[in-house]
Amino acid sequence: MKLYHNNNSVCSQKVRVTLAEKQLQWESVHLELAKGEQYEPDYLLLNPEGVVPTLVDDGLVLRESSVIAEYLDQLSAANPLAPTAPQALAAVHLWLIRTIDIHAAINSVTFATLMRQKQLQDSTPEEVRARIAKFPNPQIRSKRLDLYSNGVKSPYVAGALFTLLRMFEDMARNLEKSDWLTDGRYGLSDIALIAYVDRLDRLGLSGLWSERYPAIETWLRASQARPSYQTAIGSLIPPQLAQQTQQAGQAAWPEIKEIWKSM
Structure with missing residues (x-):
């Protein structure tokens, strides 16, 4: 999995906390938002809104942090983060x-x-x-x-x-x-x-x-x-x-x- 993110982005933080709780392995692609790297053409192909985070996993591109968090929770049975009731x-x-x-x-x-x-x-x-x-x-x-x-x-x-x-x-x-x-x-x-x-x-x-x-x-x-x-x-x-x-x-x-x- 590859995560495009920024250290101080609150949405990126949400996803990284999920990754840490689930103890999942991931590749970091850090974007400097102050330099406008989120508006580079290659990144806009992944995320047309020019925001972070974006998760890429085996061809799947996910762009909404809450959706990403739910997706990550389902990748492993270890430490389930969502209730079943x-x-x-x-x-x-x-x-x-x-x-x-x-x-x-x-x-x-x-x-x-x-x-x-x-x-x-x-x-x-x-x-x-x-x-x-x-x-x-x-x-x-x-x-x-x-x-x-x-x-x-x-x-x-x-x-x-x-x-x-x-x-x-x-x-x-x-x-x-x-x-x-x-x-x-x-x-x-x-x-x-x-x-x-x-x-x-x-x-x-x-x-x-x-x-x-x-x-x-x-x-x-x-x-x-x-x-x-x-x-x-x-x-x-x-x-x-x-x-x-x-x-x-x-x-x-x-x-x-x-x-x-x-x-």
Whole structure:
């Protein structure tokens, strides 16, 4: 199996955690997103959206991280990550579907804070707009331009926080019954969400859940303590990037906190 991915991509992290939990062998093709390698013609043949990850396995090309995670779980009977009971499996599928909106929310928060700060420091407005113009999807182009121009004041950030509020509410409700989200054990529902909550934590935004939903803090630290987290996420984040991420989020936290308090 060959995985096209990026170390800091939350969707790539989700797939790598699955690979680590299943102890599957895979070949890494790391794409530097900041250099636009995801828009190279050869890669666009595999993934016309120009995003990561993409899994290639014996001629099969899979492009959606939740689909990839489910596929990987079925490749080996070792450490099954999905329950077999119909109701429990349906609950997993609901979380996997919801990650489409959750990913968009995390994307908005990340670009309004960390990526915007890096762009303001490293590039001219003309260079940033030129990179945004390369995005194949016009809706994403419009969103990125708004986030670049307005930062946390962008309506996309308020919309993202609304999505995250609903996520936290439902996670906390599930965690009242069990330490994990996947029918009482660590599995696909937990893997589907760990990279997103971890990104918020790395941005210094744990205030989104620390007071309202303390069970999420316990779940997050337990997830981060698993070997699969260290293999797939923790060991691949350079210290300098970790510091930049924390500083960018903390700088934006006062404005984000005011929006959050109003919800």
